[in-house]
Amino acid sequence: MNRPLRGIVGYPITPFTDRGSVDDRLLGDIVEGMVKAGVHAIAPLGSAGVMPYLTDSEREAVAETVLERVAGRVPTLVGVSSLTTERTAYFARHAEKLGASSVMIIPMSYWKLTEKEVFGHFDAVAKAISIPIVVYNNPATAGIDLSPDLIAKLLQIPNITMVKESTGDVNRMQRFVQLCGEDVAFYNGSNPLALAAFMAGARGWCTAAAQVIPKLNIELFDAVERGDLKSARKSFYRQLPFLQFIVAHGLPRSISAALELMGTRVGPLRAPLLPLDREKVDELRRILVDLEVLPRA
Numbered sequence: 001m002n003r004p005l006r007g008i009v010g011y012p013i014t015p016f017t018d019r020g021s022v023d024d025r026l027l028g029d030i031v032e033g034m035v036k037a038g039v040h041a042i043a044p045l046g047s048a049g050v051m052p053y054l055t056d057s058e059r060e061a062v063a064e065t066v067l068e069r070v071a072g073r074v075p076t077l078v079g080v081s082s083l084t085t086e087r088t089a090y091f092a093r094h095a096e097k098l099g100a101s102s103v104m105i106i107p108m109s110y111w112k113l114t115e116k117e118v119f120g121h122f123d124a125v126a127k128a129i130s131i132p133i134v135v136y137n138n139p140a141t142a143g144i145d146l147s148p149d150l151i152a153k154l155l156q157i158p159n160i161t162m163v164k165e166s167t168g169d170v171n172r173m174q175r176f177v178q179l180c181g182e183d184v185a186f187y188n189g190s191n192p193l194a195l196a197a198f199m200a201g202a203r204g205w206c207t208a209a210a211q212v213i214p215k216l217n218i219e220l221f222d223a224v225e226r227g228d229l230k231s232a233r234k235s236f237y238r239q240l241p242f243l244q245f246i247v248a249h250g251l252p253r254s255i256s257a258a259l260e261l262m263g264t265r266v267g268p269l270r271a272p273l274l275p276l277d278r279e280k281v282d283e284l285r286r287i288l289v290d291l292e293v294l295p296r297a
Contacts, residue, residue: 005075005102005134005162006203007040008217009187010210013255014049014062016267022058023267028069030211030264035073037214040204040221042070043104045079047141048208048251052108053270056087060094067098075101077134077206081108085121089128096129103129104164106136107144115150126157133159138166138189148175155180164189164206165197173200191243195236198224208251212258213239213291241287249280257281261288 012030015023031042044066045051045059054062063078070076078100080091092103105125107118126133135154139145145167146154154160165173166189176184177200187204188197194205198221210217216239223232246254250273256266257276261284269275276284288294 004203005041005077005132005185005187007205007221008210008214009041009043009077009204009206010034010039010214011043011046011048011206011208011251012066012211013208013252013259013266014045014051014054014058016270018267020268020270022054022061024061024065026264026266027062027065030259030266031066031069034210034214035070037210038218039074039210039214040218041075041077041101042066043077043079043206046104046206046208047138048255049079050252050270050273051079051081053273059091063091063095063098063100067095067100072099077102077104079104079106079136080125081106081136083108083110085124088121089125092125092129092133096131100131102132102134102162104134104136106138106142107146108142109144113144118144118146118150119153122154122160123157126159130159132161133157134162134164134187135160136164136166136189138164140166148172148179151176152179155184161185162187166190168193170196170200173197173202177201191247192240194220194243195224195232198232207243208255209239209243209246212255212262212288213242213293216291239291242291245284245287249276254284257284258288258293261285261294 015026017023078095080103082088095103137146163186168190176186188202189206220235253276
């Protein structure tokens with residue numbers, strides 16, 4: 001799969017059975033739904049996929065299930081991050097062996113890493129595989145903020161070719177272009193800033209929303225590609241309440257609740273995560289009704 005990563009990158013939730021094990025069958029069905037809806041790429045083991053809450057064997061199984069179901073129809077971006085460089089390289093090699101198009105790494109740590117440590121971490125993993133790597137910057141979850149200047153240094157490592165920026169700062173995206181040129185491949189990871197990111201030159205939008213409102217996500221991207229800003233704005237502001245909701249209340253909680261409202265029970269969240277309370281579920285239901293995802297009562 002050598003097609004460039006561009007467009008809507010869908011991040012599937014990791015569903016669980018009532019007994020708490022990963023529901024491989026349902027995971028495959030969720031992925032199939034996104035592919036058939038026209039999502040441009042699939043990215044298992046992201047924030048919505050609760051990757052840090054999974055055992056090593058579960059992570060491997062999730063990657064295997066998704067890659068098997070995608071079957072090369074669209075590019076795949078597998079999350080391989082871990083606390084240690086050794087484990088990150090291990091999961092990266094596993095993803096490459098499965099046929100992943102690329103892998104994504106967020107520098108996870110207990111102790112705050114220095115820039116030298118971050119660079120060494122990425123460099124070591126890059127040398128362990130030959131497929132492209134996406135640098136994922138999300139200080140809200142990782143506790144480490146990768147500056148544009150550091151990311152520019154990381155992009156000098158041969159197979160580190162892409163950046164997913166989730167700080168919600170469009171100025172950073174523009175800084176990437178200044179530092180690395182117009183060819184820098186960066187992707188938006190901040191759902192409420194999807195339109196602004198596309199306007200700043202993002203090649204794609206990495207979003208868990210693609211398993212709930214894929215048509216609206218794709219509609220926005222297509223309008224941007226056509227240069228139809230009026231239609232892009234209309235599409236974006238229509239879906240914005242949902243995008244704001246899932247960020248405010250956490251992707252696993254919100255996506256799980258949305259799918260269950262739509263009739264797909266994805267099982268219990270893995271502790272210590274708890275489901276949304278009834279008041280928030282009712283708010284989410286109203287949003288989905290307005291989006292015509294759910295019928296009006």
